[in-house]
Amino acid sequence: MAQVRFDQATYAYPGADRPAVDGLDLEIADGEFMVLVGPSGCGKSTSLRMVAGLEPVTSGSIHIGDQDVTDVAPKDRDIAMVFQTYALYPHLTVAENMAFALKIAGVPRPERTARVAEAAKLLDLEGVLDRKPRALSGGQRQRVAMGRAIVRQPQVFCMDEPLSNLDAKLRVSTRTQIAALQRRLGTTTVYVTHDQVEAMTMGDRVAVMKDGLLQQVDTPLALFDRPANAFVAGFIGSPAMNLLAGKTAGDGVAVVDGVDIPIARDAAAAATGPVTLGVRPEAWRVVGPDEPGLPVTVQVVEELGADSYLYATPAAVDLGTRPAGELVPQVVVRLDQRTGLRRGEQVRLAVDPAAVHVFDGETGLRLGA
Structure with a gap:
């Protein structure tokens, strides 16, 4: 050896x-x-x-x-x-x-x-x-x-x-x-x-x-x-981490598709331009329609018995105006219960700031602790 x-x-x-x-x-x-x-x-x-x-x-x-x-x-x-x-x-x-x-x-x-x-x-x-x-x-x-x-x-x-x-x-x-x-x-x-x-x-x-x-x-x-x-x-994780393009708005907030996503303050302070937010599928939670969160449209729900996977697109994305064959941004959510959700429904997703990974939008390098 x-x-x-x-x-x-x-x-x-x-x-x-x-x-x-x-x-x-x-x-x-x-x-x-x-x-x-x-x-x-x-x-x-x-x-x-x-x-x-x-x-x-x-x-x-x-x-x-x-x-x-x-x-x-x-x-x-x-x-x-x-x-x-x-x-x-x-x-x-x-x-x-x-x-x-x-x-x-x-x-x-x-x-x-x-x-x-x-x-x-x-x-x-x-x-x-x-x-x-x-x-x-x-x-x-x-x-x-x-x-x-x-x-x-x-x-x-x-x-x-x-x-x-x-x-x-x-x-x-x-x-x-x-x-x-x-x-x-x-x-x-x-x-x-x-x-x-x-x-x-x-x-x-x-x-x-x-x-x-x-x-x-x-x-x-x-x-x-x-x-x-x-x-x-x-690359690491199955399903893969959700990577969302956004920009910092100061005071521990990033903006994705016009929606405020809370992030750690040290990461926000380190950002000087566009950022990429990373959220694991299991870190999302579905919240009520009146609560702050990222609105998404349900596309597919996979019911696996013990848990479910929700595949959705940000509500701000207009699928009807996108060219044929163009990749559509997708959000994957892992839920530990049977959702009862159906294709076409809109829900809101929230995440704890501590669970949001922040990367430089140009270099891809991690920002913050």
């Missing part, structure tokens, strides 16, 4: 107009489960491949433990990779697939057998060691791919969207198994996903990336509670 460190690590694909990863500074502690998350093309997979040695570093360096591995061959980095595709040998049994890398490395048969047995017990694969991959479910195949990595006893696990080929229900159960397994093994793990729910539930810390740049790295709850900018605010 060892720490992993990116030191101004940059990679630019030939002919690209900007680096895929640009000056990444990130330190992953020994035994930590670090998740790299972001939209497609943000550089998260490229960052992982730089650790594995599958992509060369254009500038900067990569360190594993005390060793600078920037120019070290992939086979000599002591890492194990788990890919999106299982990449199992169809003609080999589960046990043979798991032991293959050890056999190539010249590990004696008794030790290979012992390591495979230990990994199979951890992954609940003891009953399928003699089966071929075609006789396994998707979840079992993914566990075999994990087992193949575990038996190598590497310093670092590199996992590139390993759950993307599984159905939704299996993803949930498998991600909890992977997180629990990593904590039992204590192996430093770099995990890539585009699914922010995976990131929030699995990682000790989460690094959010956009356009090759690191936006913020922190614990999942810290990212949720105090996003550093509007991009992180909109």
